[in-house]
Amino acid sequence: MENSRVNGDCPTENASSYDLTSSIATNVVDGFTMVAVGDLIVSRALTKGHHPGFGGVVDIVRGADAAFGNLETLIFDIRSFNGSPAAEYGGAYHISLPDIGPDLRAIGFNIVGRANNHAFDWGVEGMRETSRILDHSGIVHAGVGENRAQASAARFLETARGRVGLLSCATSFTPMSRACDPAGEAPGRPGLNALRLAKSVVVRREMLATLRQVRDALPNPKPDDDPEVVVLEGTKYRIGEYAGYSYDAHDDDIAQILRNVRSSKQFSDFCIFTNHAHQPGNWSQEPAEFERLLAHKTIDAGADAYVGHGPHQLRGIEIYKGRPIFYSLGNFIMDDLRTPVGADMFEEYGKDLRANTDAEVTAAEMSSGYASDPGFKDPVFYESIVTVSRFDQNQLTELRLYPIELGHSMRLANRGVPRLASPAQAKSILERLQKLSNPFGTDITIENGVGFIRPASELRQH
Structure with a gap:
């Protein structure tokens, strides 16, 4: 079954607000x-x-x-x-x-x-x-x-x-x-339901240039294909407007989560x-x-x-x-x-x-x-x-x-x-x-x- 998505339309007065398909519509008693x-x-x-x-x-x-x-x-x-x-x-x-x-x-x-x-x-x-x-x-x-x-x-x-x-x-x-x-x-492994994230450190362009110098000065440097990315000792640095952190969610984990949400609601x-x-x-x-x-x-x-x-x-x-x-x-x-x-x-x-x-x-x-x-x-x-x-x-x-x-x-x-x-x-x-x-x-x-x-x-x- 296809993953139905919620749109931004205004609600109606029936139970299928926001055009949810009936299989994932909210269906609780008032109150x-x-x-x-x-x-x-x-x-x-x-x-x-x-x-x-x-x-x-x-x-x-x-x-x-x-x-x-x-x-x-x-x-x-x-x-x-x-x-x-x-x-x-x-x-x-x-x-x-x-x-x-x-x-x-x-x-x-x-x-x-x-x-x-x-x-x-x-x-x-x-x-x-x-x-x-x-x-x-x-x-x-x-x-x-x-x-x-x-x-x-x-x-x-x-x-x-x-x-x-x-x-x-x-x-x-x-x-x-x-x-x-x-x-x-x-066999399977006991554990918890994890959503894996790939973490990057966001730095300004001039900071990345310094990090690249440090990486290249270390033994056995491994240059990156992307000029806006430096991987230094396992940490990924990329260019951004402000210094901070960013995270990329694991695609397979996200897909399973959304499938399980849909199944739960059904x-x-x-x-x-x-x-x-x-x-x-x-x-x-x-x-x-x-x-x-x-x-x-x-x-x-x-x-x-x-x-x-x-x-x-x-x-x-x-x-x-x-x-x-x-x-x-x-x-x-x-x-x-x-x-x-x-x-x-x-x-x-x-x-x-x-x-x-x-x-x-x-x-x-x-x-x-x-x-x-x-x-x-x-x-x-x-x-x-x-x-x-x-x-x-x-x-x-x-x-x-x-x-x-x-x-x-x-x-x-x-x-x-x-x-x-x-x-x-x-x-x-x-x-x-x-x-x-x-x-x-x-x-x-x-x-x-x-x-x-x-x-x-x-x-x-x-």
Whole structure:
């Protein structure tokens, strides 16, 4: 079947808005709501503890038909675990207690993404045990599997207002965590659903000339055919107007993603596509250009929402053909009471296995960050939103944005649990989000400390 694309025509009053073919048309009951949040970095059961203000956030999550978050941890009991910490890990060894599964369900989450740079912190055994616990907890999850076909496949959530399909991929992942399919006698490889990127460093013309001199001065230089490109020690440099980074997505990976989006929508009433992307870095409040293209293509293929996460801070919101694109929803929970952390982390952050504690290693990681990114000292990493998208007549009629804060100034044992932000902090968060969303033509109004986007009324005017 051909890949039907969404055009830019104004919607009609029937269920086939934007001339979608019936096989990938949105088909939910009026009043369908989706809660989407960012990273779930959680190590303990939060509903059992004393966390002032947390209940107000839980009430919002529980009110949705589909409540989505990015599960950026592994769930298992270290006392009976048969695996080991992986040599490649996502910057820290994320680990959670087994009661996290039922606790996330108690909070209200019923669908989560798994493809991210922490999915294989504890190897294949950690991935499998996490899957077992999520299945037992009644939480639908996607993005990892025993081979590429399983990792890239859609998983489905049944709700009273429609069937929801979820696809999860990552452009930020450890190299050995990428899943692959069997080939002849070679078996498939367990892993995550990866979208590979070819990264280039963009420099001005005079900079490229200097880089070419360095390359030619090294032993065994290899000239490039393209005069506007220099490859130096495996890094590709090309000419641009401004210095920065660019990314080219892998054609085969994109083709499979779009086919799976189309397939997901053909078997569901509503489709969520989610991607874990740190590019160009945790320091950036703007998404890389490849991600905007990816978001548009997945919606063209039938996705009803694109949910981005990865850089641990908010990025802008775009409404594309009546569908929400969240370029990053930051952190929803950043409860980093992880233990054990694995010996490699002690060495990475200059700590002594015999003298320092897991908490001191975690504190060092939170201060210094990953090797290529800043740490989490800035309060911006502890401010985010809970998004609630409402659909009527199969169109997005209202998007509510509830500002939350995660206790940046609190001690480690109490930090990272979300609560609704104070009026002053809510105003600050929403005004920042207004600025980040303005380049995408998104109008966010602020009413009583809550942000609102109402795209349907704007579309009817065209």
